[in-house]
Amino acid sequence: MKLLPSLPRGATLAPLALVVALAGCASFSEPRCSVGEQRLVSDLLYFGTERPGGVVTAAQWSDFLGTVVTPKFPEGLSVWPASGQWRSATGAITREASHVLNLVHPETEAADSAVRAIVTAYKSQFQQEAVLRVRGSACVSF
Secondary structure: OOOOOOOOOOOOHHHHHHHHHHHHHHOOOOOOOOOOOEEEEEEEEEEEOEEOOEEOOHHHHHHHHHHHHHHHOOOOOEEEEEEEEEEOOOOOEEEEEEEEEEEEEOOOHHHHHHHHHHHHHHHHHOOOOOOEEEEEEEEEOO
16 A cells, blocks of 8 residues: 655655754743743853963952952852863863852843853953853743
């Protein structure tokens, strides 16, 4: 029994491929927030501590948090120590102690600009090639 008309070989897979591709897109959609939750942005920033001629000290990091970060996000933030590695523009792999900063905020141009300013300030102040920013959507309740 023949259910499909004669099609070029592989043509019957095209609709299936389209469905799979669209289903894959759906898995990366915004999370559906439950009643009582609000959708906010969660930014994770990764700050390496290796710098030319030394490291960013605990006192320097604390000062940076107090003078640069906190004024931009006085509502609150979380920070924790980490260790990691990354490949620099020269191709060298650098292993270093790091700080991870989590900022949860509304999706506004002002907040995005504040996050970018923090990244720029850290790179400039501590001669860093990069600060990793991971931005995602989160459902939040307090």
